[in-house]
Amino acid sequence: MTSPFQYxxxxxxxxxxxxxxxxxxxxxxxxxxxxGEAFKSxxxxxxxxxxxxxxxxxxxxxxxxxxxxxxxxxxxxxxxPADRGKYLFRIARLLQERAREFAVLESLDNGKPIRESRDVxxxxxxxxFFYHAGWADKLDHAGLGPNPRPLGVAGQxxxxxxxxxxxAWKVAPALxxxxxxxxxxxxxxxxxxxxxxxxxxxxxxPPGVVNIVPGAGDTGRAVVEHGDVDKVAFTGSTEVGKQIAxxxxxxxxxxxxxxxxxxxxxxxxxxxxxxxVEGIVQGIFFNQGHVCCAGSRLLVQENIHDEVIASLQxxxxxxxxxxxxxxxxxIGAINSADQLARIRELSDYGVAEGAQRWQPACDLPExxxxxxxxxFTDVSPAHRIAREEVFGPVLSVLTFRTPDEAVAKxxxxxxxxxxxxxxxxxxxxLKIANQLRAGVVWANTxxxxxxxxxxxxxxxxxxxxxxxxxxxxxxxxxxxx
Amino acid sequence: xxxxxxxxxRKTYKLYVDGAFxxxxxxxxxxxxxxKGHFLANAAWASRKDARDAVVAARGAFGKWSAMTAYNRxxxxxxxxxxxxxxxxxxxxxxxAGEGLSASKARAAVDAAVDRWxxxxxxxxxxxxxxxxxxxxxxxxxxxxMPEPTxxxxxxxxxxxxxxxxxxxxxxxxxxxNTAVVVTSKERPLPAVTxxxxxxxxxxxxxxxxILTGDAGELGSxxxxxxxxxxxxxTGAPERRAMEFEREAAGTVKRVVRPPAIEPDWTAxxxxxxxxxxxxxxxxxxxxxx
Numbered sequence: 187m188t189s190p191f192q193y194x195x196x197x198x199x200x201x202x203x204x205x206x207x208x209x210x211x212x213x214x215x216x217x218x219x220x221x222g223e224a225f226k227s228x229x230x231x232x233x234x235x236x237x238x239x240x241x242x243x244x245x246x247x248x249x250x251x252x253x254x255x256x257x258x259x260x261x262x263x264x265x266x267p268a269d270r271g272k273y274l275f276r277i278a279r280l281l282q283e284r285a286r287e288f289a290v291l292e293s294l295d296n297g298k299p300i301r302e303s304r305d306v307x308x309x310x311x312x313x314x315f316f317y318h319a320g321w322a323d324k325l326d327h328a329g330l331g332p333n334p335r336p337l338g339v340a341g342q343x344x345x346x347x348x349x350x351x352x353x354a355w356k357v358a359p360a361l362x363x364x365x366x367x368x369x370x371x372x373x374x375x376x377x378x379x380x381x382x383x384x385x386x387x388x389x390x391x392p393p394g395v396v397n398i399v400p401g402a403g404d405t406g407r408a409v410v411e412h413g414d415v416d417k418v419a420f421t422g423s424t425e426v427g428k429q430i431a432x433x434x435x436x437x438x439x440x441x442x443x444x445x446x447x448x449x450x451x452x453x454x455x456x457x458x459x460x461x462x463v464e465g466i467v468q469g470i471f472f473n474q475g476h477v478c479c480a481g482s483r484l485l486v487q488e489n490i491h492d493e494v495i496a497s498l499q500x501x502x503x504x505x506x507x508x509x510x511x512x513x514x515x516x517i518g519a520i521n522s523a524d525q526l527a528r529i530r531e532l533s534d535y536g537v538a539e540g541a542q543r544w545q546p547a548c549d550l551p552e553x554x555x556x557x558x559x560x561x562f563t564d565v566s567p568a569h570r571i572a573r574e575e576v577f578g579p580v581l582s583v584l585t586f587r588t589p590d591e592a593v594a595k596x597x598x599x600x601x602x603x604x605x606x607x608x609x610x611x612x613x614x615x616l617k618i619a620n621q622l623r624a625g626v627v628w629a630n631t632x633x634x635x636x637x638x639x640x641x642x643x644x645x646x647x648x649x650x651x652x653x654x655x656x657x658x659x660x661x662x663x664x665x666x667x
Numbered sequence: 668x669x670x671x672x673x674x675x676x677r678k679t680y681k682l683y684v685d686g687a688f689x690x691x692x693x694x695x696x697x698x699x700x701x702x703k704g705h706f707l708a709n710a711a712w713a714s715r716k717d718a719r720d721a722v723v724a725a726r727g728a729f730g731k732w733s734a735m736t737a738y739n740r741x742x743x744x745x746x747x748x749x750x751x752x753x754x755x756x757x758x759x760x761x762x763x764a765g766e767g768l769s770a771s772k773a774r775a776a777v778d779a780a781v782d783r784w785x786x787x788x789x790x791x792x793x794x795x796x797x798x799x800x801x802x803x804x805x806x807x808x809x810x811x812x813m814p815e816p817t818x819x820x821x822x823x824x825x826x827x828x829x830x831x832x833x834x835x836x837x838x839x840x841x842x843x844x845n846t847a848v849v850v851t852s853k854e855r856p857l858p859a860v861t862x863x864x865x866x867x868x869x870x871x872x873x874x875x876x877x878i879l880t881g882d883a884g885e886l887g888s889x890x891x892x893x894x895x896x897x898x899x900x901x902t903g904a905p906e907r908r909a910m911e912f913e914r915e916a917a918g919t920v921k922r923v924v925r926p927p928a929i930e931p932d933w934t935a936x937x938x939x940x941x942x943x944x945x946x947x948x949x950x951x952x953x954x955x956x957x
Contacts, residue, residue: 313805329797331938331939424920427920428917428918428920429917431913431916431917431920432914432917432918435910435913435914435916435917435923436909436910436913436914443920445920615953619949619951623818624949625947625948625949625950626949626950626951626952627949627950627951627952628951628952629951629952629953630953630954631808631952631953631954634804634806634808634810634952636802636804636805636806636810638802638803638804638805638810639802639804639810639812639950639952640802640812640948640950641950642948644817644947644949645897645920646919646920647920648920649920649922651948654802654812654950655800656812656948659943
C-alpha cells in the first residue's frame with residue numbers, strides 16, 4: 187500500500203560530533219594507547235570506517251584493573267557516600283547537556299535510528315545515573331541488610347545493541363555502591379563509551395574510578411578472568427554467559443548475567459487490535475530487533491489470527507527503513523556484517539523448515555547492512571526461528587486457542603527474560619502474568635524500561651537484576667537482594 | 668531363645684521420592700555408624716536414576732506448591748514443625764548418635780532445628796512485602812516487582828550438622844515456593860530420613876521434597892548438569908568437587924550457592940541469605956489510563 191504522505195528527508199546533522207581518526211583506551215583518567223591489535227569501527231549504514239580503536243591486551247587490562255584497585259582502596263572506597271553521589275549527579279547532567287552529540291554518535295556507530303538514540307537510549311542512560319546517584323548515601327536504607335559494603339573492582343562486559351545505555355546500567359550502580367570499574371564495550375560499538383570517558387573527565391571523577399578497555403572477545407576474557415576483579419557483570423549471548431559462569435566458577439567473584447531471550451508476545455481475542463499491532467511492531471522492530479527482550483514470538487489467539495496478521499502487515503508497510511540519522515526513519519541498519527549473516531541464515535532456515543516468510547516491499551540502501559522487517563507465519567514451536575534468538579527484525583507467529591495453551595507455549599523455551607500480554611481483561615492479565623516464567627512482563631505495552639524497575643531473566647536468560655533496589659545487591663557485600 | 672526382654676524392631680531407612688519411600692533402584696545400600704563407629708543401620712545409597720526420578724517428582728510438584736497461597740504454604744510448613752516436635756525424642760537419639768553429641772547438646776540442636784523450621788514457616792507470606800514493591804517509573808505505568816520461586820532446587824545438605832544444618836538449607840527453599848531434591852549428609856543420614864517421615868505425614872504435597880541418602884560427591888555432578896534443575900546449593904559438596912559442580916551448573920545457567928570455606932555455625936541468625944538465592948524477581952508493567 188502506498189502512503190498518501192511523502193516524507194522529505196530530515197537528516198540530523200552529524201557535524202555536532204567530532205570523531206578522531208583513532209582512539210586508545212581510558213585508564214586511570216587518561217586516554218592511552220592500547221597494546222593490542224587495533225580494530226576499525228564502521229558505520230553499519232554506510233560501511234564507512236569511522237575510526238580506528240586500539241584493543242586492550244591482557245597487559246592493558248592488568249593496568250586498568252590495577253588503577254581501579256588503587257582508586258577503590260585510596261579514593262573512591264573511603265569517599266563520603268554523599269560525594270560519590272554528587273559525582274554521579276554531575277555525570278547525569280553532563281549526559282543530558284551533551285545528549286544530542288551522544289545520540290548522533292550512537293546512531294553513527296550502531297546504526298540505530300536517531301529517533302531511538304535521541305528519545306530512548308540517551309535519556310535513559312542519564313536517568314540511570316540520576317537514579318543511582320541518589321542511592322549512594324542511602325544504602326543503609328535500601329533494605330539489603332545492615333551495613334552493605336562495596337565489593338571492590340567490577341569487571342563489566344557489555345553488548346553492541348544499546349552501547350551507552352548498557353554502560354549506564356553497569357557503571358551507575360557499581361559507582362553508587364562504591365565500586366570502581368573496568369568496562370569493555372563491544373567491538374563494533376566502542377565510541378559512545380569513549381565519549382563517556384570525556385564526561386568522566388569533565389565531571390572531575392577521580393582517575394581510575396572508570397576505566398574503559400575496548401576490544402573483542404579476548405579483551406573481555408581478560409577482564410572476566412582477571413584475578414583482582416571482585417565482581418563480573420555481563421550482558422550478551424547465553425553462550426558467552428555460560429563460558430563466563432564457567433570461568434568464574436570456584437572463585438570468590440560475584441556474577442550477574444543478562445543473557446538472551448525469546449519472548450512470547452501473547453495477543454488474546456479481546457485485545458484492542460490496533461494497540462496490540464503497535465505493541466507487536468514496537469516489540470520486535472524496536473532497535474532493528476537487536477533487543478534481548480524483543481517480542482520475537484507472537485502468540486496470537488487462533489480466531490483473530492488473520493485479522494491481526496492483515497493489520498500487522500498493513501502497519502509494517504508504513505515503516506521507513508533507511509538512514510539512521512534521518513528523523514523519519516523507523517528501522518535503521520543491522521549492526522554488523524556478522525549479525526546480518528546470522529539473521530539471513532536463521533531466516534532461510536525458517537523458509538526451509540516450512541514457515542511462510544513475508545516482507546514488505548521496501549527499497550534498501552545499496553551500501554551498509556540491511557534486513558527488511560520480516561514476519562513468519564505457519565511457524566511450529568519446533569522451528570529454529572521459534573526457538574533461537576534471531577536478534578534481528580524477524581517475527582515468528584504461532585497460534586493458540588486457550589489461555590492454558592498460550593502459557594504452555596510461552597513457557598516452552600529455555601529462555602525467560604520477558605513476555606507480553608494483550609487483553610482488555612484485567613483478571614486475565616494478572617493470572618497470565620503470574621504463570622509466565624519471565625523476569626519482565628509487559629501487559630498492553632512492550633519494551634518499557636526505567637532505572638527504578640528491576641530487569642533480568644529467569645532460566646537461561648541469566649541471573650541477577652539490574653535497576654531498582656534489587657540491582658544494587660549485585661554490587662554489595664552482605665546484601666540480601 | 669525365649670527371654671523376657673522384648674526384641675527391638677529395627678528400622679529400614681529408605682529414600683524419599685515423590686511422597687513414597689523406595690529403596691534405591693540400584694539396590695545399593697551402605698553402612699551408617701555412630702560417631703564411635705558402631706553400626707546403626709543400612710541406608711539406601713541413591714543412584715543416578717534415583718536422582719533423576721527425584722527431579723521428575725520435584726518438577727511435577729512445583730506447579731501446585733508454587734501456586735499455593737503464601738498463607739497456605741506457611742501453614743503447611745508450620746505443620747511440619749508440629750510433627751517434628753512430636754518426633755523430638757527420635758531426632759535427639761539420631762542426632763546424638765550420628766554427631767556424637769551429649770543428650771543435652773543433641774536436644775539443643777533439635778530444638779533449634781524445630782524453631783528454625785517455624786521461623787521459615789512464618790516467612791512465606793512476608794517475602795513479597797519485604798522483597799517486592801511498586802516501582803515509580805517515569806511514565807504513565809503501574810509497575811510492580813514481586814519475588815517468585817526459581818523452580819527445582821538441588822540441595823547438597825551440610826555434611827556435619829545432620830538435622831539443624833539440613834533444616835537450615837531445606838526450609839528456606841520451600842518457604843520461597845521451590846521444590847527440592849536433597850542429598851543428605853553421607854555419614855549422618857538418619858535424621859534426614861526421619862525428617863522425610865515427618866514430611867510424609869504432614870501436609871506437604873508429594874514431590875515437594877525428595878530426600879536422597881548417598882554421596883553428594885557422586886550425585887552432585889548429575890544434579891549440577893541436569894537441565895531440569897534450576898538452582899543448586901553446594902553447601903555440602905566435597906571441597907575438591909565444588910568448583911567442578913559449579914562449572915557443570917554453568918551449562919544450564921543454574922543459580923549456584925557456593926560452599927562456605929568451612930561449615931558455618933548453623934545456630935546463627937540466617938537472615939534472608941538462604942531465601943533470596945532461590946527467588947526470581949518478576950516485574951510487571953501496565954499502562955495507566957482511562
